[in-house]
Amino acid sequence: MKIVKFFILFLFGAVAVNAQIIAQDTTKMGYELREDDAILNDTIQLPEILIYKDKMSSDARKQFLILQNRVYVTYPYAKLASERLTNLNKGMANLKTSKEKKRYFSIVEHYLNDEFEAKLKKLSRGQGRILVKLIHRQTGSTTFELVKNLKSGWKAFWSNTAASMFDINLKSKYAPYEVNEDYLIETILVGAFESGRLQNQKTATPIDIGNLNESWLAKAAKAN
Numbered sequence: 438m439k440i441v442k443f444f445i446l447f448l449f450g451a452v453a454v455n456a457q458i459i460a461q462d463t464t465k466m467g468y469e470l471r472e473d474d475a476i477l478n479d480t481i482q483l484p485e486i487l488i489y490k491d492k493m494s495s496d497a498r499k500q501f502l503i504l505q506n507r508v509y510v511t512y513p514y515a516k517l518a519s520e521r522l523t524n525l526n527k528g529m530a531n532l533k534t535s536k537e538k539k540r541y542f543s544i545v546e547h548y549l550n551d552e553f554e555a556k557l558k559k560l561s562r563g564q565g566r567i568l569v570k571l572i573h574r575q576t577g578s579t580t581f582e583l584v585k586n587l588k589s590g591w592k593a594f595w596s597n598t599a600a601s602m603f604d605i606n607l608k609s610k611y612a613p614y615e616v617n618e619d620y621l622i623e624t625i626l627v628g629a630f631e632s633g634r635l636q637n638q639k640t641a642t643p644i645d646i647g648n649l650n651e652s653w654l655a656k657a658a659k660a661n
Contacts, residue, residue, distance in 0.1 A: 501621065507567045508625045509634065511560070515571035516638045522576055522583070542587075566605050570619065574611040577641025581607040613644060614652055623649060 493501060532538045560568065569580050576583065584607065585593035597607040613619040627646050629635040 503563075504567075504618065504621060505625050507561075507564045508571075508622055509629065511564050511568040512571055512626065512629075512635050514557070514568055515575045516636070518572050519575035519638065519641075525587075562603055562605065565603070566609070567622070569605060569607060569609045570611045570622070573609065574640055575638060579608050579610055613649055617653075620649065620653055 528541065529538060532541055572583070573579050578586075581593050581597050584596050593607075600607050611619055611622075613623040623644060623646065626635065630637040
C-alpha cells in the first residue's frame, strides 16, 4: 500500500482540506465486517447477477457487505483525488520552468505527507484495490497514467511493479459493463448517493444505471 498511498497523496493537491471518513456501523447489517476475513475470491461471483439481498447465499451476502464497506471507505478519497487533480493541473498551468514545477511538487508532497499519510496508511489491501478503480471512475485516467503524467514513465513502471507485489494493479480500470464487481460497486454507489450516505460527484464518463442494469439482465438471461 505504500506506493499506492504515496501517489494518491500526490493527487490530492496543495489545498488544505479535511477528508472526514465516517466509519460504517456494520453490526446493523447482520454481519460485522473485518478486512482480514478469509475470502477465497477477492472479486465477487454471485449465482444471481442482480443484487437483491434476499437472493444471496450467506457467503455471497458477506462478500457483498465487505465490498460495500470498502466502497464507503474509499469513495471519498477518490472524489477528493479528482478535485485536487483539477486544482493541481490549474496550478501547473501557471508555472513556466522546470525548476518552478519541481519546487511546486516538493511543496505539495511535503504538505500531503503531513496531512493525509496517517489516514491512507490505515487502508487495507482490498480497500486500496477498490480505490484505484474509483480513481479511474472519477478522473478518467488510471492511477498508473496519472503517476506517469505527474512524474515520469519510468517511475510509473516501477510504481506499478511494486504495487503488484501487494496484488494492486495501478493500471486497473473501472468497467461496470464488463466486470461484475464493478457493476456491484456502481449499484452500491447509486444507493449511497440516493440515501445521502455518500456525496455524488460527476464521473469522468457518465454511467446510466438503468442501461447498466439492463445490460446485466441481458447477460443473465443469455447465461440461462
